[in-house]
Amino acid sequence: MTTESEFNALIEQTFEALEEALDQIDTDIDYQLAGSVLTVEFDNETKLVFSRQPPTRQLWLAARSGGFHFAYDEAVGDWRGTRDGQLFRPFVVDQMQVQGGVTFEWL
Numbered sequence: 240m241t242t243e244s245e246f247n248a249l250i251e252q253t254f255e256a257l258e259e260a261l262d263q264i265d266t267d268i269d270y271q272l273a274g275s276v277l278t279v280e281f282d283n284e285t286k287l288v289f290s291r292q293p294p295t296r297q298l299w300l301a302a303r304s305g306g307f308h309f310a311y312d313e314a315v316g317d318w319r320g321t322r323d324g325q326l327f328r329p330f331v332v333d334q335m336q337v338q339g340g341v342t343f344e345w346l
Contacts, residue, residue: 241296249311250291260345281339303338
């Protein structure tokens with residue numbers, strides 16, 4: 240289990256990396272970081288909402304397909320789904336395509 244400061248640093252790194260990747264997309268999408276929530280809005284008016292959850296040390300993603308919880312996995316250096324074990328970055332890439340029709344690369 241990470242400390243709260245380590246958790247916050249991991250979230251900040253993740254949000255910064257996500258924002259940098261979003262900036263590389265040719266499609267015009269809007270995103271906004273407000274406090275502990277990063278919202279990505281697509282042309283079809285749907286949203287992906289990423290939020291930090293300090294009490295559980297998790298990163299949550301609200302998508303049209305549901306709510307997903309991720310805990311940081313130090314062994315792989317990425318967040319891992321608490322239900323299915325799926326890694327966060329590939330999951331986000333998939334959700335960008337499925338929900339927003341956006342081809343997105345994020346390694």
